[in-house]
Amino acid sequence: MAKQIVFSLLSLKDGEIPDEGTMSDMLVKRGPTYKGTASIKEADSTVFDVLAEEYPEPDESFTTEGLITLVFSTYDYDPEMLVAYKGGSITDDDMWAKPAYPPEIERSWQTISKDGYLVEIPRGKLRSKFNYEMKQDGVALLENTVTALKPRGAGVASIFMGKYKLPMVSAGNAQNITVANANLTGTASAFRGTISSQIWTCVQKPVAAADPGITTPATLNTAITGLVTGTYKFQLAVADENGFENKATVTVTVALP
Structure with a gap:
C-alpha cells in the first residue's frame, strides 16, 4: 500500500444535510481558505475514575472521546455564503442582513487534500464569526469552527476518512x-x-x-x-x-x- 501523507488543502465543501440524515451529495465549494487556518483536530479524551477510599485502584473507569472539529477561515464570502453560515437574509440591494437571533447551523462537510485524502463529516455544527483586521496587512476573515455530531441517520458514522479514488x-x-x-x-x-x-x-x-x-x-x-x-x-x-x-x-x- 502506498504511503499516505496528507498535505495542504485542495477542496473544502459543504451542503445541506438530507432528510435521511446521511452525508450530503449536493456540496458547494466556497471561497478560498485563508492560508494556515484549515485543520481537523480531535480533542483529548476525558477519563472518569470511580475511586474508593479504601484502595487506590479505580473500581470503574469511563472514557469519553474528545470532540472532532474542523477549523478554517475564508476571506472571500458573499451574502449567499453568509446566509448559509450565519443565517439571516439577503436584502433587495444584495446586502447580507444579520438575523435577530443566531440560528443553529448544521451542514455536511467535505475536505480533500492535494495528495487525495478525503474527510467527510455528515453532520457538523457550525459556528462562524467575523474577524476584521482593518490595517494594511490585515484581512477581513470569516472564522469557522465545525464540530462533528452524531448523524441522525441510522448507522451513519460521525466522520469518514480515506483515500480519494480516481474516476x-x-x-x-x-x-x-x-x-x-x-x-x-x-x-x-x-x-x-x-x-x-x-x-x-x-x-x-x-x-x-x-x-x-x-x-x-x-x-x-x-x-x-x-x-x-x-x-x-x-x-x-x-x-x-x-x-x-x-x-x-x-x-x-x-x-x-
Whole structure:
C-alpha cells in the first residue's frame, strides 16, 4: 500500500444535510481558505475514575472521546455564503442582513487534500464569526469552527476518512471492423461529485496514415472517420470536479476490403 501523507488543502465543501440524515451529495465549494487556518483536530479524551477510599485502584473507569472539529477561515464570502453560515437574509440591494437571533447551523462537510485524502463529516455544527483586521496587512476573515455530531441517520458514522479514488472510466470494447468509420462509446463516473470533462484522442495509428477524424472529441460517445487498414488505439481521458483524472484506451482494428 502506498504511503499516505496528507498535505495542504485542495477542496473544502459543504451542503445541506438530507432528510435521511446521511452525508450530503449536493456540496458547494466556497471561497478560498485563508492560508494556515484549515485543520481537523480531535480533542483529548476525558477519563472518569470511580475511586474508593479504601484502595487506590479505580473500581470503574469511563472514557469519553474528545470532540472532532474542523477549523478554517475564508476571506472571500458573499451574502449567499453568509446566509448559509450565519443565517439571516439577503436584502433587495444584495446586502447580507444579520438575523435577530443566531440560528443553529448544521451542514455536511467535505475536505480533500492535494495528495487525495478525503474527510467527510455528515453532520457538523457550525459556528462562524467575523474577524476584521482593518490595517494594511490585515484581512477581513470569516472564522469557522465545525464540530462533528452524531448523524441522525441510522448507522451513519460521525466522520469518514480515506483515500480519494480516481474516476472510473471505460473506453468500451475492442472493435474489428471492415469499414472506414466507427463509433466509440465511453463511460465515466466520479468517486465524489461529477465528471467535469472528457476528451478522446488517437494515441496510435498505422504507419503513414493520416490522423482519423473524431467528430465530437469532448463527449463520451463519438464517431471516428477516415480509417485505413491497420490498428488504431483511442484514449478517453476524464477529470472530475475535484481535478482528479483517469484514462482508458480501446483498440480498433480495421481490415478494409
